[in-house]
Amino acid sequence: MLKRLASFFTHLMKNYLPDAYLFAILLTFLSAILALIFTGADLAKLITSWGGGIYGIVGFAFQMILILVTGHCLALTPAVNRILVSIAGIGNTPIKAGMIVAFVTGVCSLLNWGFGLIVGGLLALQVAKKTRQADFAFLIASAYSGYVIWHMGLSGSIPLAIATAKLPVNFIEQMTGSVVPVSQSIFQLFNVLPALLLLVTIPILMALIHPKEDEIQTIPEDRLSELCGDCPHVERPQNPTLADRIDHSYAINMIFGLMGLIYLYYHFSAKGFDLNLNIVIFIFFISGVILHGKPVNYVKAVNTAIKGAGGIALQFPLYGGIQGIMVGTGLAKVIATWFVALSSPETFYMFQFWAAGVINMFIPSGGGQWAAQGPITMEAAKMMGIDPVRSAMMVAWGDQWTNMIQPFWALPLLGLAGLSARDIMGYTTVTLIYSGVVLSIFTLLIGFKVL
Numbered sequence: 001m002l003k004r005l006a007s008f009f010t011h012l013m014k015n016y017l018p019d020a021y022l023f024a025i026l027l028t029f030l031s032a033i034l035a036l037i038f039t040g041a042d043l044a045k046l047i048t049s050w051g052g053g054i055y056g057i058v059g060f061a062f063q064m065i066l067i068l069v070t071g072h073c074l075a076l077t078p079a080v081n082r083i084l085v086s087i088a089g090i091g092n093t094p095i096k097a098g099m100i101v102a103f104v105t106g107v108c109s110l111l112n113w114g115f116g117l118i119v120g121g122l123l124a125l126q127v128a129k130k131t132r133q134a135d136f137a138f139l140i141a142s143a144y145s146g147y148v149i150w151h152m153g154l155s156g157s158i159p160l161a162i163a164t165a166k167l168p169v170n171f172i173e174q175m176t177g178s179v180v181p182v183s184q185s186i187f188q189l190f191n192v193l194p195a196l197l198l199l200v201t202i203p204i205l206m207a208l209i210h211p212k213e214d215e216i217q218t219i220p221e222d223r224l225s226e227l228c229g230d231c232p233h234v235e236r237p238q239n240p241t242l243a244d245r246i247d248h249s250y251a252i253n254m255i256f257g258l259m260g261l262i263y264l265y266y267h268f269s270a271k272g273f274d275l276n277l278n279i280v281i282f283i284f285f286i287s288g289v290i291l292h293g294k295p296v297n298y299v300k301a302v303n304t305a306i307k308g309a310g311g312i313a314l315q316f317p318l319y320g321g322i323q324g325i326m327v328g329t330g331l332a333k334v335i336a337t338w339f340v341a342l343s344s345p346e347t348f349y350m351f352q353f354w355a356a357g358v359i360n361m362f363i364p365s366g367g368g369q370w371a372a373q374g375p376i377t378m379e380a381a382k383m384m385g386i387d388p389v390r391s392a393m394m395v396a397w398g399d400q401w402t403n404m405i406q407p408f409w410a411l412p413l414l415g416l417a418g419l420s421a422r423d424i425m426g427y428t429t430v431t432l433i434y435s436g437v438v439l440s441i442f443t444l445l446i447g448f449k450v451l
Contacts, residue, residue: 001378002205002208002209002301002430003208003209003211003212004428005209005430006209006211006426006430007211007212007215007426008426009425009426009427009429009430010211010426010427011278011426012211012295012426013187013421013422013425013426013429014423014426017092017421017422017425018422019420019421020311020315020316020407020410020411020414020420020421021311021314022317023407023421024315024318024319024322024408025318027048027319027322027338027361027362028318028321028322028325031285031322031325031326031362032046032050032325033329034331035325035326037332038334039329039330039331039334039425041328041330043262045328045329046325046329047216048328049324049325049327049328049329050321050322050324050325050328051321051324052327052328053320053321053322053323053327053328054317054318054320054321054324055315055317055320055322056320056323056324057068057316057319057320057323057365058118058207058297058317058320059356060320060365061312061313061316061317061320063278063281064312064316064411064412065115065309065312065313066281066285067114067118067281067284067412068118068305068308068309068312068412068415069202069284069302069305069306069309069418070281070284070288070305070404071114071115071118071119071122071302071412072122072296072301072308072416073284073285073288073292073302073304073305073307074232074284074287074288074291074361075118075119075122076232076288076292076301076304076305077088077231077287077288077291077292077301078291079291081231083127083262083271084122084123084126085126085130086429087100087104087123087126088100088123088126088127088129088130088131089130090130091127091130091134092130092132092166093131094134094135094138094210094216095206095207095210095289096207097127097139097142097143098134098142098203098206098207098210099140099204099206099207100123100127100138100154101120101123101124101140101142101143101146101206101282102125102142102143102146102202102206103144103199103202103203104120104146105117105119105120105143105144105145105146105147105407106146106147106149106198106199106202106203107147107199108120109146109147109150109153110147110149110150110152110153110154110195110199111153111154111155112155112280113147113150113151113153113155113156114152114155114280114281115280116147116150117147117231117409117412117413118284118322118416120144120146120147120413121140121143121412121416121417122416123143123414124136124139124140124142124143124413124417125224125416126204127139127302128218128219128224131223132218132221133218134216134218135210135211135215135216135217135218136217136218136219136224136349136417136419137217137419137423137424137427138206138210138211138216138427139407139425140413140414140419140423140424141206141424141425141426141427141428141431142203142206142226142425142427143413144404144409144413144424144428144431145202145205145206145404145427145428145431146202146203146224147403147409148198148202148401148403148404148431148435149195149198149199149202149400150193150360150400151289151366151396151397151399151400152192152194152195152393152396152397152400153186153187153195154182154186154187154273155428156366156396156444157366157367157396158366158367158371158374158392158393158395158396158399158451159180159182159185159186159368159371159392159393159396160182161390162179162180162185162392163179163180163182163185164179165179166415169367169370169371169374171374171375171378171392172315172388172389172392172423175378176388177381180389180392184389185392185393190390190393190442190445190446190451191240191301191393192443193438193451194397194438194442197438198435198438199215200433200435201434201438202385202435202448203231203430205289205412205430205434206258206263206427209427211431216434222423223418227351230276232292232297232298232300232301233297233306234247234248234294234296234297234300236248245293247294247295247359248294248295248296249294249295250293250294252295252300253289253292253293253294253295254290255288256289257286258284260282260285260287260289260290263282264279264282264286267279288301288325289437308412308415308416308418309415311411311414311415312411312412312415315408316383316408316411318416319363319364319365319408322361322362323362323365323368323372325362326359326362326363326372327363327368327371327372331362331372332362332363332369332372332373333372333375333376334350335355335358335359336355336372336376336377337356338350338353338355338361339352339354339355340355340376340377340380343380343384345384345385345447346442346447347388347445347447348381348384348386348391348441348447349386349390349391349394349444349447350394350440350443350444351396351438352377352394352395352398352441352443353390353395353397353398353401353443354398354440355373355398356369356373356394356395356396356397356399356401357398357399357401357436358398358399358403359372359373359398360398360399360402360403360406361405361406362404364399364403364406364408364409366396366399366400369395369399370392370395370399373395374392374395377391377392377394377395378391378392390446394443397439397443399431401436402432404428404431404432404435405425405428405429405432407421407425410424410428
């Protein structure tokens with residue numbers, strides 16, 4: 001049954017889902033129409049909110065390009081490549097291949113969402129290289145499915161926001177006067193249990209929806225070699241010039257890398273385990289510099305990795321425009337209010353989870369969504385006497401949930417794999433349905449105070 005369901009969604013997505021760029025444009029049109037109908041915003045307000053949003057996300061788009069490029073460069077080092085190849089060897093059958101990719105991505109996503117995305121994609125490439133009969137789109141879909149639990153982990157933007165003092169979006173601190181340590185959000189049983197359940201069962205789900213033998217589409221050998229590539233190594237000329245000596249200088253790379261390690265030491269000494277997006281990029285960058293040995297090798301790795309960043313550069317600003325419409329016109333608050341109106345104390349968490357899932361389609365950035373939905377959620381929780389911390393985590397759950405049919409965060413993976421969103425969304429739609437059922441049940445258990 002699940003195989004037929006996955007086949008149905010795969011056929012549906014391949015034939016009817018537009019390219020991710022067109023998907024973003026259509027979402028822009030939809031959010032604009034909804035804003036004009038339900039918020040009372042005029043055309044001038046709509047257009048200015050949209051344009052301002054596009055410019056507002058440019059810095060974030062560049063961060064995502066850097067995390068893709070530096071992560072890819074790190075994976076192209078001989079040391080990391082050997083680790084990925086070793087793990088890939090576990091997935092020596094097509095079904096086991098999807099399971100190991102989903103599980104490893106899930107574990108890494110709980111540690112850090114950016115790390116999970118990149119490692120998942122690169123592991124999928126190595127698994128495809130080792131297990132040639134594996135369906136390539138299915139492997140990438142398995143990697144993206146493992147990502148569905150990221151906001152329940154250490155890098156969840158909402159639990160980290162409410163744990164940070166004097167942050168403009170720490171709405172709980174503004175309401176109660178105190179911050180919420182992650183021990184009261186991420187590490188609470190109500191969050192740990194569903195996270196572990198999904199971590200273990202998503203790989204099983206992947207095994208159950210693996211395509212039939214006559215539907216498997218493997219990646220051609222030449223295309224796989226192009227995507228994986230060999231670890232960059234530039235031979236030093238026999239009669240090097242001064243410029244050549246500098247380009248091939250191990251000493252320069254090691255001194256530069258040592259500077260980076262010293263910075264990381266001071267950062268973690270002062271701030272504890274503060275693994276934010278910029279630090280992850282920095283770790284990827286410095287690690288790649290050191291492990292590639294010579295500056296010229298790293299330059300070659302960057303030239304290889306940058307080829308997969310086109311989708312991010314093109315599409316991320318469009319989602320910034322959608323976010324601008326949702327926040328600038330008040331549409332996000334309108335949608336959140338609809339779900340609040342339907343809630344009882346027992347179903348409040350479930351409806352906040354669903355509302356966050358809907359809003360995530362338009363504002364796929366967790367921090368951006370919290371800025372839009374957080375105030376109305378906190379106010380409603382206060383009025384109904386609902387726990388604000390658990391209410392905030394329901395927004396986090398919803399934000400991660402509908403990523404499975406929102407190609408925004410799939411772009412780094414798709415860039416690495418050379419695929420389009422329609423290639424994987426049939427499988428991830430099944431993940432959406434399954435994870436939605438699991439998390440909805442847990443929201444009711446929380447609402448009825450079982451957890």
